[in-house]
Amino acid sequence: MKPLHIALLIIASLGVAAVVSLYGNTTQIVSFNGADSLAKENPNKEYHIYCKLNKAKPVQYDPQIDPNLLIFSAIDSLGTERMVKYLKPKPQDLERAEKMLIIGKSEGQYFHAETIFSKCPSKYEDTPVNATNK
Amino acid sequence: MQTKPEIISFVGEWLWLGNLGQFFSVLMFVTAILSAVFYFRSERNQIVSESKLARTSFYIHAFSVVAVFVILFAIIFNHRFEYYYAWRHSSKSLPVYYMISCFWEGQEGSFLLWLFWNSIIGMILIRVSGKWERSTMAVVAFAQIALSSMLVGFHLGDFKIGSSPFDLLREQRPDFLQIPILGQLGVGNYLKVFTDGNGLNQLLQNYWMVIHPPTLFLGFSLAIVPFAYSIAGLWRKEDRSWINPALIWGLVCVGILGTGIIMGGFWAYESLSFGGYWAWDPVENASLLPWLIMAAAVHLLLISKNTGRHIFTSHLLVQLSFWLVLYATFLTRSGILGEASVHSFTDLGLSGQLLIFLLGFIYLSLVSTFSSEKSQNNMLTIAFIVVVVVIGLSYIIPTDKSTLSTVFHGVVKNGGIIVFLAIIVLFIFRLYKRTKTALGDEHLSSREFWMFMGSMFLILSLIQVFSGTSIPVFNKLFGYKTGIPVAADYNRVQLWMAMPIMALMAIGQYFSYRESDKKLILKHVIITFSVSLILTFLINLSFKIEGVNFIIFLFLAIWVIVANLLYVRSSAKSKVITWGASISHVGFGVLLVGVLVSSVNQKILTRSNEGIDMAPETNEKGQTDTKGMAFNRENRILYKNKPITVGNYTANYTHKIVGAGKDSIDKYFHVLFVNSQTKDSFYLTPKTQNNPKMGLLAEPSTKHYLSNDVFTHVNYESGMDKVEPYSGFKTSEVKVGESFTTESGKTKMTLRDIERFSSNLGVVLRLTVVADRLGDTTTIYPEFRINQESGAFESNPADNNELGLMLMIQNIKILDPDPSKQNIEFSIQSGEKTPVKDYIVLKIIQFPWINLVWAGTIIMLIGFCVAVLNRIKIQRNLAKA
Known part of the structure; x- marks a missing residue:
């Protein structure tokens, strides 16, 4: 074998390793209950959950007590409700988000969210807000 | 003839403008087709007259593109909100310099921009490409057909080709004509109601957003030229002469695309609040993919040009880079990335068209690898048409539960994936057959071997980003239901992947093509290696980076800089124009040092372990779990005029300023920083905008020093608290000089003074009341107004949120009519609530040496310019010879 081929083989195997490691580390999009059962097998892994804010329960955020603590109730796509704890300030558009993606771990009573992506309906949709007769 | 009653005449529309625009849209589509066909025929049959026709068509096409651009701008500029695009993406209050940004908020505008750049590139290509004009321009014109088709907006029943930017608001949103107020005004007068547009996304209203997208798009557009040369080279059966022009355009593309990407990073850093310039966001990654492969392709082209080796890989990478541009467009424009991206694009239903576009170019690549055997070409064409028809059918046949539909869609999907993969494999196989060279082994001590290795490592890095994105x-x-990788997943792997690339960037140039003097190489390696090692040690005395992987990374980046600087010095007799590669490598090294230091050593100055756990958790053993206390406490609360210590600074929130204009929702929070060592002080003014459509938009504010940046942004402010109503009302009878308290007794007030003045509405009495709530004092001024003619009176209450106090004068009793004695008794109602403090929740990050990132980019760009000039000079010399 030529040195070039050997080097290419090494690089190709590194490539396979990189992809395998990436996919090995990605997580599944699950439900709250799914995250609970998976957490028993692998407590350090973070999971992705699509859910929405449960507006029936109050959003607890009082920066004068702790600016880095937010607690709210969320309902996942299967209808399971869960309290979510987020150790950061309240995301800008939490209340108006129609859907959000939370990434984190299920531990104890709470789902500990590390990241929250909220998707707002109004952000990109057209509403005739300017339709006023001036 | 009598007009039918249901025909409504709409008042005040400028329909002629849109019709003109629509005319030019169709013209640009038709002339693109003509140009492509004529260029194709003239190249195949070598007919000069047709190439003239093709050129004329392309000129008309370019003119039409500009015309469409100008007309769309005129619509936005004149606030013609009868056009959906203008209504959707602009508003009356939008400053002229941001109107251009409306083009890249919408898809149609983005495609128009792409068309525009391609037209410019096409005109340059016509002038400079010489004998390559017909073959390369056929490819460019082909791309213009695809791009123009995105804008023509033909409707065939339910099936739509493209989306016209000249569609009318009332056609796009017929529901708007149903709003109740039009019942009185008449539907024809709808423009009297829709007097303002939806407005441009606030995040795009930033000066970086005026130049970042066009730069990025120019980079994307430029990728077509090396692709066209590769196709043309195969078509014209020219082995190597396509390489130098492809190299020149490839270098321009890498330089401009790289600049565009970093500009995007700078925009994110300056105006988004995630605190950084790169977040491995899917849209950022999509723009990185073509850059990585184009950078590798440029190196391969250099090898091929100088040694005649790896022509196959050159072709492959150049063609893949254009495919990746199309793929990136598909990712960002089809809405498939949807969630989990700061960027967001709505799906205009063009994703099917984008897919056909992508497949069309893959087909073009494939055809170019076949020799002139007609039967094969015909077979391919038939196969391609079948694929397109099936894709079309899959859009028409609805996905319902019927057996036919399920079977059809199953076959289409799985069959489609298999056919697609087969086409790719066939392409690579055919390309290899066509372009393999019969050269012997390359030497291990040759420059081409190591340059090839470096490019392959770039591809390796690309594979990881590609798989994640x-x-x-x-x-x-x-x-599948797989979550999108987070930044850490990329950083962890890319850190190691960059290392071999850097090592090769450091030593690569010391090798000569074909074979090098090994002893000389070893000497250079030892010298540059030791110098860099010492430098790394010295520099890290100040950087204080910890962690073996990071220190190795720092060393390698410094090695890149040192080795390339010494290389320039060792070849000092050579002319500056040949230094391009070294300069851009130095720039890349500087950039990587900046990336490393600013991210590894960034310090969150507001990190603290303060805070009360409002929701303590108990673990299985029943103990209180304090895990949450330890991490991620990255924000602190700043009360007005209560300074806190953050790192070397004291930060004091002194005041806020509400933006100019009556309806302004912009708030600028002025935070005074004082460095406790140098006593140096400065104000930062992070901004918030409580946008009714988008929620709180926070814009960071940053102090730039040479060696570090202090970055702040507001995550929350007291104005966002829910306002508690006043309660505990109590009425007190008070005269000047007397004191009274609120119901709870917490606030003590004294009526100090009465002012009396006349206004055109009557006599106004203004009280000066000094209030004291548990030590916090303030003065408030309730007013009472009496109309002397009618005797009617009106009370003007005063309140203070920070004290939680409201006072309202309910009645007055004049005890002595002499105004100078001011002997009046007031009955004042007081109300109380929990005091609302004026505060902000702030995050402060210190980024050390982030300027190296920008400096590195500029050096890199200079290097690319030098390299391009050098290549153009070589090309001219070739032409003369």
Whole structure:
């Protein structure tokens, strides 16, 4: 074998390793209950959950007590409700988000969210807000 | 003839403008087709007259593109909100310099921009490409057909080709004509109601957003030229002469695309609040993919040009880079990335068209690898048409539960994936057959060997980013439910992948093509290696980076800089124009040092372990779990005029200023920083905008020093608290000089003074009341107004949120009519609530040496310019010879 081929083989195997490691580390999009059962097998892994804010329960955020603590109730796509704890300030558009993606771990009573992506309906949709007769 | 009653005449529309625009849209589509056909025929049959026709068509096409651009701008500029695009993406209050940004908020505008750049590139190509004009321009014109088709907006029943930017608001949103107020005004007068547009996304209203997208798009557009040369080279059966022009355009593309990407990073850093310039966001990744492969392709082209080796890989990478541009467009424009991106684009239903576009170019690549055997070409064409028809059918046949539909869609999906992969494999196989060279082994001590290795490592890095970014596509194709990788997943791997690339960037140039003097190489390696090692040690005395992997990374980046600087010095007799590669490598090294230091050593100055756990958790053993206390406490609360210590600074929130204009929702929070060592002080003014459509938009504010940046942004402010109503009302009878208290007794007030003045509405009495709530004092001024003619009176209450106090004068009793004695008794109602403090929740990050990132980019860009000039000079010399 030529040195070039050997080097290419090494690089190709590194490539396979990189992809395998990436996919090995990605997580599944699950439900709250799914995250609970998976957490028993692998407590350090973070999971992705699509859910929405449960507006029936109050959003607890009082920066004068702790600016880095937010607690709210969320309902996942299967209808399971869960309290979510987020150790950061309240995301800008939490209340108006129609859907959000939370990434984190299920531990104890709470789902500990590390990241929250909220998707707002109004952000990109057209509403005739300017339709006023001036 | 009598007009039918249901025909409504709409008042005040400028329909002629849109019709003109629509005319030019169709013209640009038709002339693109003509140009492509004539260029293709004239190249195949070598007919000069047709090439003239093709050129004329392309000129008309370019003119039409500009005309469409100008007309769309005129619509936005004149606030013609009868056009959906203008209504959707602009508003009356939008400053002229941001109107251009409306083009890249919408898809149609983005495609128009792409068309525009391609037209410019095409005109340059016509002038400079010489004998390559017909073949390369056929490819460019082909791309223009595809791009123009995105804008023509033909409607065939339910099936739509493209989306016209000249569609009318009332056609796009017929529901708007149903709003109740039009019942009185008459539907024809709808423009009297829709007097203002929806407005441009606030995040795009930033000066970086005026130049970042066009730069990025120019980079994307430029990728077509090396691609066209590769196709043309295969078509014209020219082995190597396509390489130098492809190299020149490739270098321009890498330089401009790189600049565009970093500009995007700078925009994110300056105006988004995630605190950084790169977040491995899927849209950022999509722009990185073509850059990585184009950078590798440029190196391969250099090898091929100088040694005649790896022509196959050159072709392959150049063609893949254009495919990746199309793929990136598909990712960002089809809406498939949807969630989990700061960027967001709505799906205009063009994703099917984008897919056909992508497949069309892959087909073009494939055809170019076949020799002139007609039967094969015909077979391919038939196969391609079948694929397109099937894709079309899959859009027409609805996905319902019927057996036919299920079977059809199953076959289409799985069959499609297999056919697609087969086409790719066939392409690579055919290309290899066509372009393999019969040269012997390359030497291990040759420059080409190591340059090739470096490019392959770039591809390796690309593969990881590609696999991560494509996860939403795989999810859609195979029904997986995989989460998108987070930044850490990329950083962890890319850190190691960059290392061999850097090592090769350091030593690569010391090798000569074909074979090098090994002893000389070893000497250079030892010298540059030791110098860099010492430098790394010295520099890290100040950087204080910890962690073996980071220190190795720092060393390698410094090695890149040192080795390339010494290389320039060792070849000092050579002319500056040949230094391009070294300069851009130095720039890349500087950039990587900046990336490393600013991210590894960034310090969150507001990090603290303060805070009360409002929701303590108990673990299985029943103990209180304090895990949450330890991490991620990255924000602190700043009360007005209560300074806190953050790192070397004291930060004091002194005041806020509400933006100019009556309806302004912009708030600028002025935070005074004082460095406790140098006593140096400065104000930072992070901004918030409580946008009714988008929620709180926070814009950071940053102090730039040479060696570090202090970055702040507001995550929350007291104005966002829910306002508690006043309660505990109590009425007190008070005269000047007397004191009274609120119901709870917490606030003590004294009526100090009465002012009396006349206004055109009557006599106004203004009280000066000094209030004291548990030590906090303030003065408030309730007013009472009496109309002397009618005797009617009106009270003007005063309140203070920070004290939680409201006072309202309910009645007055004049005890002595002499105004100078001011002997009046007031009955004042007081109300109380929990005091609302004026505060902000702030995050402060110190980024050390982030300027190296920008400096590195500029050096890199200079290097690319020098390299391009050098290549153009070589090309001219070749032409003369």
